[in-house]
Amino acid sequence: MENQSLDPRVNRLQLNPSGEAVTVQDGENWNVFEVFHQEKRGAHHEHVGCVHAPNAQMALIFAKEQFGRRKKCVNIWVVRSADILAFSAEDEDMFANNLEKTYRDASGFKVMEKINKYRKSTRHDEE
Amino acid sequence: MYGGGYIFDEPNKRQLNEEQLHDDPEKLADFEARIARGEKIEPGDWMPSEYRRQLIRLIEQHAHSEIMGALPEGTWITRAPGFKRKLALIAKVQDEIGHGQLLYNAAETLGKSREAMINDLLSGKSKYSNVFNYPAETWADVTVIGFLIDAAAIVNQVANAKGSYGPYCRALERICYEESFHLKQGHDAFIELATGTPAQRAMLQDALNRWWQPIMHFFGPPDKSSVHSEKLMQWKVKMASNDDMRNQFLDTYVPKIWDLGLTLPDEKLRKDPDTGKWEYSDPDWDLFKKVINGGGPCNQERLNVRKWAETHGRWVRKALMNPKDRIAAPVA
Ligand SMILES: [Fe+2]
Numbered sequence: 001m002e003n004q005s006l007d008p009r010v011n012r013l014q015l016n017p018s019g020e021a022v023t024v025q026d027g028e029n030w031n032v033f034e035v036f037h038q039e040k041r042g043a044h045h046e047h048v049g050c051v052h053a054p055n056a057q058m059a060l061i062f063a064k065e066q067f068g069r070r071k072k073c074v075n076i077w078v079v080r081s082a083d084i085l086a087f088s089a090e091d092e093d094m095f096a097n098n099l100e101k102t103y104r105d106a107s108g109f110k111v112m113e114k115i116n117k118y119r120k121s122t123r124h125d126e127e
Numbered sequence: 128m129y130g131g132g133y134i135f136d137e138p139n140k141r142q143l144n145e146e147q148l149h150d151d152p153e154k155l156a157d158f159e160a161r162i163a164r165g166e167k168i169e170p171g172d173w174m175p176s177e178y179r180r181q182l183i184r185l186i187e188q189h190a191h192s193e194i195m196g197a198l199p200e201g202t203w204i205t206r207a208p209g210f211k212r213k214l215a216l217i218a219k220v221q222d223e224i225g226h227g228q229l230l231y232n233a234a235e236t237l238g239k240s241r242e243a244m245i246n247d248l249l250s251g252k253s254k255y256s257n258v259f260n261y262p263a264e265t266w267a268d269v270t271v272i273g274f275l276i277d278a279a280a281i282v283n284q285v286a287n288a289k290g291s292y293g294p295y296c297r298a299l300e301r302i303c304y305e306e307s308f309h310l311k312q313g314h315d316a317f318i319e320l321a322t323g324t325p326a327q328r329a330m331l332q333d334a335l336n337r338w339w340q341p342i343m344h345f346f347g348p349p350d351k352s353s354v355h356s357e358k359l360m361q362w363k364v365k366m367a368s369n370d371d372m373r374n375q376f377l378d379t380y381v382p383k384i385w386d387l388g389l390t391l392p393d394e395k396l397r398k399d400p401d402t403g404k405w406e407y408s409d410p411d412w413d414l415f416k417k418v419i420n421g422g423g424p425c426n427q428e429r430l431n432v433r434k435w436a437e438t439h440g441r442w443v444r445k446a447l448m449n450p451k452d453r454i455a456a457p458v459a
């Protein structure tokens with residue numbers, strides 16, 4: 001009788017020895033989910049990559065194996081890639097920073113200058 | 128592990144097709160300027176069709192190499208000597224499969240589905256690293272793979288991680304982090320045999336003798352004979368020449384092997400003290416081509432195992448399939 005061992009010291013792997021052609025069908029590898037992990041409580045969930053899964057529950061399980069097996073991770077989100085809405089990469093220029101946006105920045109408001117000027121003027125009045 | 132430096136392409140496509148370079152010249156100039164500035168290209172960006180084609184080919188074959196590379200090691204999990212070695216080998220093999228998935232995802236962002244990539248692997252149309260068409264006959268072979276093949280792959284992957292395509296770089300960043308463990312556990316197992324009994328040393332020497340030629344093949348044919356594509360270098364698809372990567376590998380690892388009193392089966396192997404370059408006998412490049420084209424000792428076996436896995440996993444995948452699902456490529 002042939003020894004069926006898979007031990008490479010005994011037999012080479014003789015699986016599927018006929019070598020019959022195999023074709024995977026479209027959709028057989030399921031859908032794509034984007035994965036976001038949270039490194040610690042209080043931190044943002046960050047995009048780390050994606051997994052193939054038949055549904056969101058399985059995507060979570062695969063995401064834990066794929067992205068949570070080493071570094072610290074306390075939580076994971078998954079969302080179907082098809083459900084992500086993003087700006088077109090070509091529209092990048094709409095984020096270009098107009099340098100005259102000091103009205104949006106804390107540094108654009110010089111409160112102390114005014115206070116000092118006022119103090120100086122009132123002190124002058126008292127003399 | 129395992130993006131070999133050499134990425135197979137169909138012979139008639141090895142040179143850039145001039146017509147494919149006739150993309151919109153203005154967009155092409157913007158694209159090239161962006162890469163020259165060190166910026167990354169993202170999936171939604173305009174890119175030349177030849178850039179897309181070359182990247183799919185590169186990343187897909189890298190992915191296949193990770194999956195096929197797990198086969199020679201996977202069979203050794205139950206025979207790894209000791210509990211700790213078994214745990215480490217299981218973890219490494221799981222990492223390699225994970226690398227395959229990260230890379231398939233990166234390739235998918237360029238427009239080729241994972242199913243199409245797997246079909247091209249199974250039909251033999253798409254290749255994977257040649258080293259995995261050799262058998263892992265003894266435990267010493269597993270230590271040589273874990274130490275030296277992973278080391279060679281790291282040289283290649285660290286270079287590619289500085290390339291221009293964002294999703295590939297991000298996948299490689301994660302991969303390189305895990306590879307440092309592969310290298311360390313392989314080195315540890317290698318050293319254990321090298322510093323062990325005479326029988327263990329003899330087993331290791333035998334494995335080194337058998338693996339040296341495939342390792343020399345790993346980075347691909349010498350620069351002088353490979354159709355060198357300056358475009359691919361300019362586009363930061365190819366990040367280092369085959370000879371440069373091979374030299375970098377030899378420079379780091381040959382001294383570590385010689386240090387242990389082990390030998391390598393090449394009498395010409397030495398470092399030229401003047402040029403700092405390593406000299407070696409030319410490996411058998413006809414054999415290399417023969418193995419790529421299916422004539423290696425394990426090509427059929429590896430593909431048959433892969434087909435067997437697809438066939439036997441099919442009922443699970445089909446049972447969970449939702450034919451009405453709206454499927455999209457990964458976003459980034
Ligand atoms: Fe890997």
Ligand SMILES: [Fe+2]
Nearest residue numbers: 128277306309
């Ligand atoms: Fe590895």
